[in-house]
Amino acid sequence: MRDDETEGRITLADVASKAGVSLSTVSKVLNGRPDVAAPTRSKVERLLEANGYQRPAPTQPESRLIEIVFHELESVWAMELIRGVENVAKSRNMSVVLTESGTRHAPGPEWIEGVLRRRPLGVVLVFSSLPDDIKRKLRSRAINFVIIDPAGDPEPDVPSVGSANWAGGVAATRHLIDLGHRRIGIITGPDDMLCSLARLDGFRSAMGMAGLAVDNDLIRYGDFHVQGGHDGALALLEQPDPPTAIFAGSDLQALGVLEAARVKGLQVPRDLSVVGYDDLPLAQWASPSLTTVNQPLVEMAEEAARMLLRLSQPEEAGDKSNTRMELGVRLVVRKSTASPREPGATPAG
Amino acid sequence: MRDDETEGRITLADVASKAGVSLSTVSKVLNGRPDVAAPTRSKVERLLEANGYQRPAPTQPESRLIEIVFHELESVWAMELIRGVENVAKSRNMSVVLTESGTRHAPGPEWIEGVLRRRPLGVVLVFSSLPDDIKRKLRSRAINFVIIDPAGDPEPDVPSVGSANWAGGVAATRHLIDLGHRRIGIITGPDDMLCSLARLDGFRSAMGMAGLAVDNDLIRYGDFHVQGGHDGALALLEQPDPPTAIFAGSDLQALGVLEAARVKGLQVPRDLSVVGYDDLPLAQWASPSLTTVNQPLVEMAEEAARMLLRLSQPEEAGDKSNTRMELGVRLVVRKSTASPREPGATPAG
Numbered sequence: 001m002r003d004d005e006t007e008g009r010i011t012l013a014d015v016a017s018k019a020g021v022s023l024s025t026v027s028k029v030l031n032g033r034p035d036v037a038a039p040t041r042s043k044v045e046r047l048l049e050a051n052g053y054q055r056p057a058p059t060q061p062e063s064r065l066i067e068i069v070f071h072e073l074e075s076v077w078a079m080e081l082i083r084g085v086e087n088v089a090k091s092r093n094m095s096v097v098l099t100e101s102g103t104r105h106a107p108g109p110e111w112i113e114g115v116l117r118r119r120p121l122g123v124v125l126v127f128s129s130l131p132d133d134i135k136r137k138l139r140s141r142a143i144n145f146v147i148i149d150p151a152g153d154p155e156p157d158v159p160s161v162g163s164a165n166w167a168g169g170v171a172a173t174r175h176l177i178d179l180g181h182r183r184i185g186i187i188t189g190p191d192d193m194l195c196s197l198a199r200l201d202g203f204r205s206a207m208g209m210a211g212l213a214v215d216n217d218l219i220r221y222g223d224f225h226v227q228g229g230h231d232g233a234l235a236l237l238e239q240p241d242p243p244t245a246i247f248a249g250s251d252l253q254a255l256g257v258l259e260a261a262r263v264k265g266l267q268v269p270r271d272l273s274v275v276g277y278d279d280l281p282l283a284q285w286a287s288p289s290l291t292t293v294n295q296p297l298v299e300m301a302e303e304a305a306r307m308l309l310r311l312s313q314p315e316e317a318g319d320k321s322n323t324r325m326e327l328g329v330r331l332v333v334r335k336s337t338a339s340p341r342e343p344g345a346t347p348a349g
Numbered sequence: 350m351r352d353d354e355t356e357g358r359i360t361l362a363d364v365a366s367k368a369g370v371s372l373s374t375v376s377k378v379l380n381g382r383p384d385v386a387a388p389t390r391s392k393v394e395r396l397l398e399a400n401g402y403q404r405p406a407p408t409q410p411e412s413r414l415i416e417i418v419f420h421e422l423e424s425v426w427a428m429e430l431i432r433g434v435e436n437v438a439k440s441r442n443m444s445v446v447l448t449e450s451g452t453r454h455a456p457g458p459e460w461i462e463g464v465l466r467r468r469p470l471g472v473v474l475v476f477s478s479l480p481d482d483i484k485r486k487l488r489s490r491a492i493n494f495v496i497i498d499p500a501g502d503p504e505p506d507v508p509s510v511g512s513a514n515w516a517g518g519v520a521a522t523r524h525l526i527d528l529g530h531r532r533i534g535i536i537t538g539p540d541d542m543l544c545s546l547a548r549l550d551g552f553r554s555a556m557g558m559a560g561l562a563v564d565n566d567l568i569r570y571g572d573f574h575v576q577g578g579h580d581g582a583l584a585l586l587e588q589p590d591p592p593t594a595i596f597a598g599s600d601l602q603a604l605g606v607l608e609a610a611r612v613k614g615l616q617v618p619r620d621l622s623v624v625g626y627d628d629l630p631l632a633q634w635a636s637p638s639l640t641t642v643n644q645p646l647v648e649m650a651e652e653a654a655r656m657l658l659r660l661s662q663p664e665e666a667g668d669k670s671n672t673r674m675e676l677g678v679r680l681v682v683r684k685s686t687a688s689p690r691e692p693g694a695t696p697a698g
Binding site: 064065067073076078079082083086090093095096097098099100110111114117118226252255256258259262281282284285286287288289 | 413414416422425427428431432435439442444445446447448449459460463466467575601604605607608611630631633634635636637638
């Protein structure tokens with residue numbers, strides 16, 4: 001009795017027989033070869049998927065490619081994540097294939113055909129959700145995939161690497177409290193992203209632990225971009241009793257806060273302290289340089305690539321333990337934060 | 350008489366015969382297949398190169414991969430260039446393979462083997478020089494390559510895309526002159542990069558055309574990074590008769606000038622005008638947002654990828670006419686420049 005049968009799995013010969021095609025045709029479909037008529041390809045695909053066919057772990061030489069798929073490359077995060085995957089690839093003498101899925105939030109059908117042809121070691125997805133049929137196709141070819149998920153909203157059945165957003169919110173807020181700030185504003189991200197909510201909850205908890213009341217007028221939601229930080233900061237600073245410090249939720253939002261302060265004639269950090277989040281390279285180039293929460297984007301991408309390497313080891317291929325990972329964050333103190341001039345004083349301007 | 354012979358080229362059969370191996374072994378070497386003993390591979394490689402073998406234009410279906418090779422991914426330019434290549438690849442339903450060559454300024458031998466296996470449509474090299482043996486290997490396999498060369502120092506025998514650095518220096522300087530500035534400082538890049546010298550020469554010419562003398566004390570060389578701009582600006586601003594405007598040579602150097610101005614208590618643009626170069630995304634996020642010279646990095650990468658597509662058309666493969674291209678630059682006016690407070694006045698601070 002073959003192993004395949006003991007596990008109730010279908011063999012390629014079974015699929016060929018059910019589809020009424022040759023074994024070689026089934027093999028061509030599995031390998032993404034173009035020389036199969038579309039109706040035949042569809043029929044074979046359906047049978048493979050309906051029967052949950054799983055390719056055995058590959059015996060061929062290890063693939064030299066790792067794929068990385070972005071929803072959009074515009075993001076300031078993209079370069080950090082590419083560097084992380086590239087670091088691991090380079091150390092293994094591998095190359096990285098980059099795909100931008102574009103307006104769709106998931107890679108399209110032509111992408112999956114390319115992946116099947118290229119036979120990568122695995123696929124790192126950034127911020128993309130995967131339709132079930134693509135998950136099934138990848139699994140049926142024994143191509144592993146890992147999602148890098150800075151938004152903190154992982155799909156339960158997909159290996160993923162994220163970071164500790166709640167702890168980051170606590171760290172940023174505690175730093176401001178320790179400096180002597182009592183009226184602290186927050187501009188978090190969009191209210192439909194879990195990472196925004198986690199950072200805000202961290203802020204609330206740090207305030208509560210210090211015995212400070214949270215003034216709901218000092219909470220704003222942004223867009224994680226410069227404009228959101230700018231608009232949120234103006235709204236906070238034009239209140240009768242404005243905050244002496246703002247936790248800006250992201251580095252880009254912090255740049256918007258710096259611009260709002262400049263326009264209002266406030267000096268940072270003398271009149272207003274600002275904390276960012278992410279620690280992108282631009283955080284140290286801002287004027288003044290940003291105190292921020294370091295989100296280890298390069299390391300997150302490295303972990304995702306290493307997770308793929310582990311998953312591709314035959315002895316661990318079935319091991320689904322430890323496939324959700326949150327990396328720690330840390331506060332980086334630079335020049336955009338200081339003690340308030342007088343506790344409770346209203347800044348000039 | 351075969352065409353090969355009329356052009357004095359060697360055939361694969363000739364190589365096989367000279368090497369004392371089968372034609373199939375020669376073919377394996379050409380295709381980067383691993384199952385050839387190293388001494389045999391070397392011998393065949395040497396014969397292919399010594400005899401200038403050139404693979405005929407490919408008859409197989411068009412490749413679905415474009416390779417891009419960086420010296421280092423740290424550069425703030427990297428993302429813009431990747432996006433350009435990706436834009437063209439996506440429109441053709443192709444994928445991009447990314448390689449970082451690391452401390453070497455050229456990709457290593459394991460890279461070339463990977464390229465031969467993957468058979469890309471072509472290779473875009475960023476800021477990398479290519480050793481002659483790699484050029485020969487790529488040419489012998491009919492794999493085209495194009496260099497993106499923002500430094501303005503193209504190798505004469507390699508297709509390349511650059512941009513108009515001299516004209517950019519003129520545009521930045523004219524803008525400051527038109528605003529009424531007369532004492533204008535420049536921090537250009539390293540003195541061993543042609544693009545630094547071209548921008549400086551554009552500055553000199555614009556000053557000369559306006560009948561303004563160039564004060565050599567107002568010329569500084571930087572490193573194209575934030576620190577170079579910061580140090581250069583301090584040196585300029587601490588002179589007895591400091592400039593009222595600084596052409597900062599790059600956006601990163603402009604950020605350093607902004608920081609130097611902040612530390613000196615100078616307001617930009619009231620006390621000091623600053624012009625950057627590159628128009629990276631961060632230029633619009635700076636506080637104040639940077640007036641800068643837009644270097645069309647995305648378009649340069651798109652042109653490089655399109656040049657590969659053209660070179661891979663068999664009917665144009667031999668056409669080496671339009672394979673050096675310089676794209677135009679344009680001034681983008683934002684908030685870091687204004688007229689001087691009083692012509693010739695020394696800024697406060």
